Amino acid sequence: MGKLDVSLLRYLSQEDFRVLTAVEMGMKNHEIVPVSLIASIANLKHGGTHKVVRELSKHRLLAFERSKMNQGYRLTNRGYDYLALKVLAQRDIVLSVGNQIGVGKESDIYIVGDTEGEQLAMKIHRLGRTSFRQLKNKRDYHAKRNTVSWIYLSRLAATKEFAYMKALYARGFPVPKPVECNRHCVVMELLQAYPLQQIHELENPGAVYDELMNLILKLANHGLIHGDFNEFNLMVDGNDHVTMIDFPQMMSTSHKNARHYFDRDVKCVRDFFLRRFEYETDEYPQFDVHVQKECSMDKEIAASGFSREDNVEMEKFSDEFRHQIESDSTENQNSGDESGDSEENNANSSPTNLEDALEVHEESAESEEAQNVQDKDQQVQEIETDDVEDTLEDLSLSNSQFRPFRDGSRMDEPKHMAESYETASISSTSVPDELIKQRIRKTLTKQQKAYTHRRLRKGEAALVTKQRRNLRYEVKTSLDLDAM
Secondary structure, three states: OOOOOOOOHHHOOHHHHHHHHHHHHHOOOOOOEOHHHHHHHHOOOOOOHHHHHHHHHHOOOEEEEEOOOOEEEEEOHHHHHHHHHHHHHHOOOOOEEEEEEEEOOOEEEEEEEOOOOOEEEEEEEOOOOHHHOOHHHHOOOOOOOOOOOHHHHHHHHHHHHHHHHHHHHHOOOOOOOEEEEEOOEEEEEOOOOEEHHHOOOOOOHHHHHHHHHHHHHHHHHOOEEOOOOOHHHEEEOOOOOEEEOOOOOOEEOOOOOHHHHHHHHHHHHHHHHHHHOOOOOOOOOOHHHHOOOOOOHHHHHOOEOOOOHHHHHHHHHHHHHHHHHHHHHHHHHHHHHOOOHHHHHHHHHOOOOHHHHHHHHHHHHHHHHHHHHHHHHHHHHHHHHHHHHHHHHHHHHHHOOOOOOOOHHHHHOOOOOOOOOOOOOOOOOOOOHHHHHHHHHHHHHHHHHHHHHHHHHHHHHHHHHHHHHHHHHHHHHHHHHHHO
């Protein structure tokens, strides 16, 4: 939770980041990730995952924890920061990290530089501080999950804030320009302004007050409520223009407590201007009177409090559309039935469905083909009978003029031996040879990777077995010494 030290980032190898990513993936369904699972996910080429894990834990990028049932490692905030900074550096978004310019109850803000030499602001979400332990009850990042890690909640908060920032900036709201988001880090434009809480004098407090009230009303007309619209989340520049920041707690106007949060935002601004600038007025927006919803940004950004009434309404429209299609089809069918008696007779004689039509068509085709074959056979048979009769007459005359002839070698052969004919069969395939070789090569490569993966995982598991064996030996020797 301390300052961001990035001095070690340049010395980490690709295997180190691979192991950190493996621990991050294992924490999706494990509170403590075993070493065997880390080795299985990381799948280092030459093994040695336990050595990399030990070095990373030495630099406090991983933390070792032991429970009653198992033991393993978890990702620390520093290790999670390194994973996010590595990706931002690869995307040429962050080239250098500067000083810390802000600390909040759930985030830290740093100055960073990009490849073009421009300064940006990087907000790192730190959910789970000691002063903000009730976050799971005050925010709906985790929805209906029973257990969830603080790192995962930080990632959800950053993703939600970046989505709101992009949508609001595209519609002309006074928010910082969003640049990039990765994991729990949000990179945005660096504002040349100061928080409203640090400002003690304004040239025209009434103009700033009106601007803030119009901003609250504009958000509500777009279907959103800030939820934390106070002097700590408002930035004022040299021209007394307000920029809104820190809105991961935004909610929809369809939320059941939308009126309460809207009135609370208005009350925060009124109380601050009365306390700081002694400015008070009776003109302020009211939720039931002044809010006129123009669009639904809450639906576009999936804001919290989005009720199920919209889903029911969409299903209602879909049912109406479906009934309309069915009515159109029935009308077309009725119009087709009224076309004439001749068409009705044809429809009655035609098959009822597609399968019957296909069967009728196939039977007619087979009958026609059989009739054609029968006619051809009759013609061929008539021609052959005439030729055969003439040939037999000639053979009978020629045979009567010669004596019978028998071959001696043929007489010696057994009668049960039949004549054999040699035939050559040639088989060919339609699959090209290159494709066959490619498939075989792919299968062999897959088998080799699986074998290597299994061997590395077995080696990491053997280390745990060795530790347990040593522990049992120590317990046994200690019991023997006590018995003596």
